[in-house]
Amino acid sequence: MLHSKQEGNSASTKIRAAVAAILAVGLLVSGTSMNAASAAAKPKQIRILYATAEANSAAVQAALPSFKTKTGVQLVMDTMPYGALQTKVFAEFAAKSSYYDVVIVDTPWSPALAQNLEPLSAYMTNASLNDLAPLNPADFIPKVFYDTAVYKVAKPSLHYPKPTAVVDPAAIKKAGFDVYGLPIQANALALAYRKDLFDDPAQKAAFKKQAGRSLTVPKTLDEFAEVAEFFTQPSKKLYGTTLMAGTGDWATDDFKTLLAAFGGDGYMVGNNQELNFNSAAGVKALTYYRDLIKSGFTPPGTTSASWDEVATMFNSGLTAMTMNYHDLKLDANVAGGVIGYAKVPAGNSEGPHFGTWMLSVNKYSKNKEWGYRAAQWLTSAAQSTAMLSKGIHPARNSVYAAAEKLPDANVAAYYKTLKQALAVGAGRPRLTNYGEVDAVIFTMVNNVATGKLEPKPALAAAAIEVTKLLESAGYKVPK
């Protein structure tokens, strides 16, 4: 009996030991398998779809090898020019393709794409996914971050209600929004001027005599017009300023910047599709714009100029001032030329146009976590700082602090201005058919710039067109 009990005990001990062993092995295996899961989930490569020129692919390309060194995962980046990229991005998402893990997204596309992008707030608050570089969300310039990356996917036309609050993924989630990307290239309209001309004693004296005040970099719209008039000397092939009045997105950007400066809504169309551009401020903005061109303060070709052409005009020494999305470099034949930068002139308020590219994780990717890690690493303060030498436009405050200490004074000055512009900028309205609305607005701006239409009827006609477009895209426009 004892024997049998002993046998029984021994049997039960054996069973217990076996169970314990199985449990231990099980735990070990499960533990190993958890580790193995992350190891197995570690892909050989992460594919990124990126913009060739518009978001400085050279800067990002230079950073890719370091990621492989650090993690063993290769970042493979395909780049495309803007038009082809937009088609490719939309086609990839329409096909629910998992080919690209990380995709660059421009702000006008986001309202239509948001539902295909992976919400990132959970990733941002998961420490194990932010081990490659500190995330430090509070470091992002709030206006840039909210305008670029924060959406309510059920109603993507809404902007985040607190655009200047410190970035906090938990607070964003609590407000019913989420984060759909990490900003990588932040562009804003900034004023560039010929510092050598502004500092020239002869010019200073002449201006003082003409205007009765010292020649300074214009801070207001009145000063801007006055200085533009002063420098305009067509016989010397010198004009006051450039404007981007050609038919293209750039004309809309000029208009919305002035609209904000005259106290209007720089976003042009509200969260609930209010047509805020058709306003008294809109009339003032267009009248001011038209008068600068009509008065001859801008060079020939202004009404067909794009952002690229105005850069060429300024770089060749044709104008004393310009407004553009990037830093500039005078041609070698502009003897003694030095460039200075400042915020675009303000009226009773300000809101220079800005638009930022973000790196988003493809919702259909099979490597979402690693996709996030790659995007988070590429947009980290350390990598953005390293990319400064290649001209990236960062979205983090700490990187601008480093940028302002760059040895090239011209570049450092540009970054200082860019940061100021980003802090107060106005983005685009969140519409799924922004491209079509944009076309109506820039056509209207161009018609006013060429003198074909008067500002008020032009705005009224554009409002009718935009209403039709919004309604055809399924929006309800308030009457």
Place this chain on the structure above:
Amino acid sequence: MNNRVNELDVASATSSVKLARRQSEPAFPKKRKKRNGIYWLQMSPALILLLLMTIAPAIFLITKSLTNDSLLSSNSNFVGTQNYHAILTDSSLLHSARVTTIFVILVVLIEMMAGLFFAQFLHQKTKANSVAGALLIIPFAVAPAVSAMVFRELLNPNYGWINYFMGLLGLPDQIDWLGNSFTAWVALIGLDVWQWTPFVTLILIAGMSALPAEPLEAASVDGANAWQIFRHISFRLLAPFIGIALVLRTIQAFKTFDSFLILTGGGPGDSTSPINLEIYRVALQSFRVGFASAMAIILLVVISILTPLLLRILSRATQNENV
């Protein structure tokens, strides 16, 4: 007597045709069916390819045009002819249709006339003409987007070559070519004529080289001058080649897109905004697939009606010449 001979000739010819047809027909209907089956089998790869590459997409396009489908939206509803109604009553789209039509008429007309003119001189087989023939290929071998970009630079009012050389010749040198509707149209038409006239010329050179010499020599002997020979003989004999050039150029001109987008962007205002630019904005910027499909279908229908119509007009014109 003559009539009797003719009747006999006709009767004998008819019976020989009948006999020949009977001989070519298989003796047994089953065999004929089998042979027909083999023909269909032999044609099937090409037919399947045609079906997959043209008919199926066309059906797909028509189906989409009856919906409010958007590329990334899950809500696709049947809207009937709503898209077509919206297009045909939209003033800005109708304006774009007018821009397209005016552009097609002007460029095709100029290119046909210029092509005929150049072909008159270049069709003779000389060494100089061989070189000219080779050089003619260059303009239409250049990608339209590239030539538009080059033209944009040439027309730049501040540092472009066109204004510079006009200044040297004592002509106005401050023209803002793309900032004024009229000069923007001149630039667009100039670019298209530069690019595509050589194409028309080459087709017509081929046609002129194939013309029989006898009628031309006979007319010359009869005292016809060069213009009369060209108008009454060469032009009539060239009709098939002119038809080919006309149809190809009309279709190509309707499809012109790059030069509008790059050279003028549709401006100033919307004065040079063709229907293709509108389709591009709707289809490839807003991805409203249903609406863009309806626009494409309308364009397709217009081209499909226009092509046989042009050929018919040309055929009637040459018949009238013949009368």
